[in-house]
Structures are given as C-alpha cells and as structure tokens.
Amino acid sequence: MRTGLLALLTVVPLLAQGDNDKRIQESAKVLDEIMAAPDNSIPQGLLQKAHCVGIVPNLKRAGFIVGAKYGKGMLVCRRNGSWSAPETIRIEGGSVGLQIGAGETDVVFLVMNAAGESNLLKDKFTLGAEGAVMAGPVGRSADAQTDAAMRAEVLGYSRSRGVFAGVALNGATLRPDSGDNRALYGRDVTPQEILHGDVKAPASAQPLYDALNRYSGNRTGD
Secondary structure, eight states: OHHHHHHHHHHHHHHHHHHHHHHHHHHHHHHHHHTTSGGGSOOHHHHHHOSEEEEEEEEEEOTTSTTOEEEEEEEEEEETTEEOOOEEEEEEOTTHHHHHOSSOEEEEEEEOSHHHHHHTTSSOEETTTSSOEEEOOOSSOHHHHHHHHHHOSEEEEEEETTEEEEOOOTTOEEEEOHHHHHHHHSSOOOHHHHHTTOSOOOGGGHHHHHHHHHHHOOOOOO
C-alpha cells in the first residue's frame, strides 16, 4: 500500500507538469491566432506598452451558475526588457459568461500600468472592483489605443466561435494557482518570485515568449 501511495505522489505532480506545459503551448497558439488578422486583433502598440499579459485558453462555463466562467491560464510581466517566468493563474466568477457567451472561450488581458501589476501580486484580484477595467480596442485605431492605454488598468479581449472582440471582464477574479505553480517550478513559489524574475523560466515557456516577442518587440524570457 505504501508503494502505491508513493507511486501516486510521484505521478500526480508529473501530470500537473504536463498540464502546465500544454497550457503554455495553447497560450502561445491563442496569441498567434488572434494576431493573425491585424485589422481585427489586439493593437500591437498596446501589447508593446503592456506591463503584463495574461492568456487563458478554453475558459468554460462554471456548472449551473448563470453567467459564470472559469479557467486556467498563463501570466507574464516585463522585467528589464525581457519577460518574467510564467505564472499559472485561475480566472473565475463574475458575469464573464454573460459578456462573452456560451461555449469555450479564449481570453487575453493586458495589464497597462504599475497599479494593475501590483494587484496581480495579491491572493485574489477582482477585476473592476480594484482598478479600471475596459474592453480593449481592436484593430489599428490610434485614438482608441491612446484612450485605452491612458484610462484602463486592465484591457480585456475574448475569442469565441471565431469571433474576436474586446470584453471588460468586470467582476471576474484572478488568483494564482499555487498547486500548478508548485508543479511547474518544483517548489512553493509566490507570485512575487515568479513575476519579479526570481525564478528561472521552464524550457517549455519558450514558445510563449516567441509569440509575445513577435508582437511586442520584447526580448525572450530569462
């Protein structure tokens, strides 16, 4: 029985690690697909100004709760011209489902200033309650980009059934996924350690960095 328990304790972290690697790959793919149509994508000027970028592939409906969604994704922040290691995050609750519709949905959000970045270090961050959240502008409109960058702490985007649009994400909560981050880095790590560059990024993060660098002009992660 003890042998079986030890085997289980070995397998579970490996499965979680595999899930993390897959999620990183999916996040990179989501960003590439969204940015493939410049006239209907996230403006590159905003990506270049963003302090942090979060990508949540396959946000799902949360059971029978009307309008609620949940999902896991990856978050990175800029560090001295490079990207931090990726943090696994959870997004859930609020009226996200009512805003972005039924079915699985990909979500991308940009954190545009230091105040928003600071909120990401909390155990839980409620979008719209602790900072200005806006539906992000789409396409090449310079005026919309400037207005959004000046006014918003977080800009949200969603893609559902091939339709891409800005979405405010009001009422949704963001929090670190401690278990998945432990599996990814082999020990307990805090959001500060991950996002402030105190841990080394896994090799599996490179496709995500490559996708971000194509559209933001940043260097690869450390």
